[in-house]
Amino acid sequence: MTEIAATSTSPQVRTRLKRENATSLYAQIAARLQEEIEAGLFEPSGRLPSEAQIGERFQVSRVTVRLAFDKLASEGRIVRRQGKGSYVAGKQVRHGLDTLRSFHESLRLQGLDAQMQLLEKRRVKVPDELAARFAPARQLTLLKRLHSVDGTPVALGLSHLPSALSQLSWQALEAQPAYALIAQLMGERPARADIAISARGADAALAEALAVPPGTALLVMERSSFLSDGRCCDHSCFYIRPERYAFTMSSAFRVES
Secondary structure, three states, X not given: OOEEEEEOOOOOOEEEEEOOOOOOHHHHHHHHHHHHHHOOOOOOOOEOOOHHHHHHHHOOOHHHHHHHHHHHHHOOOEEEEOOOEEEEOOOOEEEEOOXXXXXXXXXXXXXXXXXXXXXXXXXXEOOHHHHHHHOOOOEEEEEEEEEEEOOEEEEXXXXXXXXXXXXXXXXXXXXXXXXXXXHHHHOOOOOEEEEEEEEEEXXXXXXXXXXXXXOOEEEEEEEEEEOOOOOEEEEEEEEEOHHHEEEEOOOOOOOOO
């Protein structure tokens, strides 16, 4: 029986295809990739190697690799994104708290098929609890936007932003994340942000927007962003489905002697 070894991009894994096995080559490749998915070898992004890389690794044609990917996709193991590659299905979105980045940007930079739908845009009086942060402003622009990945809602964002943003079109406000809008209006991106993480149950409105049962536990990220001169330029609350979302942070601690 002829066997050809194929070494993974990870040094811990060595796989072999049995060319005369009754199981087709593409099914063997799919099985090997599934083992590696379960072992977490494609962390943290969840992106699989390209078809060409897999073909070279196993010494098979791209047609065979495509059949293996098709099998994994049909079983719900991976998702294939046009022009971006293939990713582990159900992969948790990771939001790094040690990087100043818009919520939508954090999704797209992970190669996710992220959508942002503007549900509401209106000019409002500065809420009493935000008056000190936005002083001397008396009015703000309130944006309500639904964030989705692969067509599934992951978060509802409510953002209080400078009132001048209400002059922008619906299309512009739907297409650009908050920090890009602030840079367009203010000439600079936020220099720092204060972030708090908590949890709450979904009320009827949140449950409907996020397609979850009422009472479902949600993560809540509350963020206040500031320009380099100390002016508050954004206060946002994101209500997040936790099963596909994780906050991460890298920290270095000084060891006391």
